[in-house]
Amino acid sequence: MPKVPLRAALAALLTLTALTAPAAYADESTAVKVTVNARAALATVPETGLGTNHAIWDTNLGTDQTADLLKDAGMKLLRYPGGSYSDIYHWATHTAPGGYVAPNTDFDTFMRGVRRTGAQPMVTANYGTGTAEEAAGWVREANIVKKYGVKYWEIGNENYGNGHYGSAWEADDHADKSPNEYARHVVAYADAMKAVDPTIKIGAVLTTPANWPDAITAEGDSGSWNKIVLSAAGPKIDFVILHWYPGALDRNGHVPDMIQLTRDQIAKYAGPGSERIGIAMTEFNTGSSSNGSTTQPGALAAADAYASLLANGVFTVDWWNVHNGIGTVTEVEGHTDYGDFGLLSSGSCTSDGTVCEPALNTPFAPYYALQMVSKFARPGDRFIRAATDQPKVTAHAARRPNGDLAVLMINTSSDTSYPVQLAYSGFTPAAGAPTVLSHTNGATAITTTTSGTATTQTLPPLSLTTVVLKPSSVQAGRPGTPGQPTVSAVTDRTATITWPAAKPGTRPIAKYEVHRQNGAITEQLGETSATTLTVHNLKPGTRYTVNVIARDTGGATSDPSPPLTFTTGTPATSSCSVKLTIQTDWASGYVASIDITNHGAPLNGWTLAFTWPRTWQSLGSGWSAVWTQTGSDVKAANEPANPSLATDATTTIGYVGNYSGPNVLPSVFTLNGTVCTTE
Known part of the structure; x- marks a missing residue:
């Protein structure tokens, strides 16, 4: 989305101080049950986990007070030069034609603030109006001349917003605005920049699952933005870039699928060795000035999202923005909400001067939320x-x-x-x-x-x-933690899991246990004295996350291994097969066709059934069958005039699917109760 300073605030709304009633207390007999499972490990908290964005139009970007406040909040990564300004900014001249550049916001000033904060920098190289040579020059100035050691470099900002999909806010001087052109330049930028400093990490812009224009294939393209960019530039990049402005406070349940679908795309398109590619959320905000962007509801959503994204392996989540400016003023939960997407007040007023923010650098509620996350989950924690x-x-x-x-x-x-x-x-x-x-x-x-x-x-x-x-006691001599598990030979019912051996403690290791995460409960899938286990009795088309635990001869257990996530398939052979094809997708719905092939005896009447994987999916309409949906269960029955499906015959049906979150496609289909092979 476009990023510009909100200096000219929207028309002010009259704010009234609400009288708040005393809090109600839930019945003690129905206390909330919180379950914590130390055997179900997720990601390790990264050094760069908590971040925020700086912008060159912010006069206070380089002040000591700003840096000290960010340090107190636990910020570990600062991004520069600021959203869409990145694609008009020229570092050598410190200019942004068509935009406002505030005094004392140059790169050296930014880096001084980074060091005072105790953070790492992330720099966005100008793709829209820049060149690979310009970006390489910036790397040279930063890391060879100035010895700043800038590790993370993005190529452009939201470059899919260049008009290729119909909406244009991102500057792009290239005649060809396709993902193919962007990917070609990512390769050129990566080559030029790493020729200067081979230790840097290069990031490419992706669309975020279920957020426009994700999954859309534009005219003349061979696939979606992500498919094309990852296929062409995957071997050259070290991380991918997502932005997320959910626009509501109840979207945190989207995070696991959002990140898993991104990982699936990386694995599918980016080529051998793609497991090295990290995921960065370089812009995040709760996304709506009407639901508490500076008050407590927005803060609660921010803490929830940061914790979820980091727990799912994102290596940085960066708030938009340090300072932004007053927006639509409302009353939220008894407090004035200034509609400001900043962490800190800019001290600005509405255009008519009737409402002003608190004094410059006064923290808004989300500041304290991120400060809380920094105290809760510190780098190196699991x-x-x-x-x-x-x-x-x-x-x-x-x-x-x-x-x-x-x-x-x-x-x-x-x-x-x-x-x-x-x-x-x-x-x-x-x-x-x-x-x-x-x-x-x-x-x-x-x-x-x-x-x-x-x-x-x-x-x-x-x-x-x-x-x-604190733990009740520290168990000395426990086994070390098993290494990162991997999976192979995944079928509909089995999977082989392998892991590096744990280091023994004071006693020999007797066995390893493989535990599946089921919410905050774990179930043991099996155990072995070796470092490979084939697990059985799995469900087709199901996502599994497992950890490995070592147990010694005295019964002491290790910490759980890093998590492994995999998804089972469908039967290799069956009396039926199904092929699902997405014909078109518009990022909130899609048209799909389903080819159903009967490999068994002739059928006189048939019903294809599947279940939506997520609650935010639904059937819009369907054709060439009688379609019904009950809860999350969908059935497509033969039309009365055409009940037969002969042996080895194929019939094609279709539907419109709607979704308001990451679109995990149905993968398990049954024909008259038999699980089909999904192609």
């Missing part, structure tokens, strides 16, 4: 599974290298204070009151107390609460 039984309460957990455990709980209810009961698997907390960090609606700081117990806490309305727990 995310582990946590879940709740209350939709208004979400939970995340992280295990620290010293054995401590941190649990972040988010209460999104406006008026209910929830008691919670925490239960742990694979971890026994020490006795006594834990350390509790809290941020509540309207608060201007995170408070730290020792209150409640390891198993009982109370969450105020609209609050962030982190509980930090």
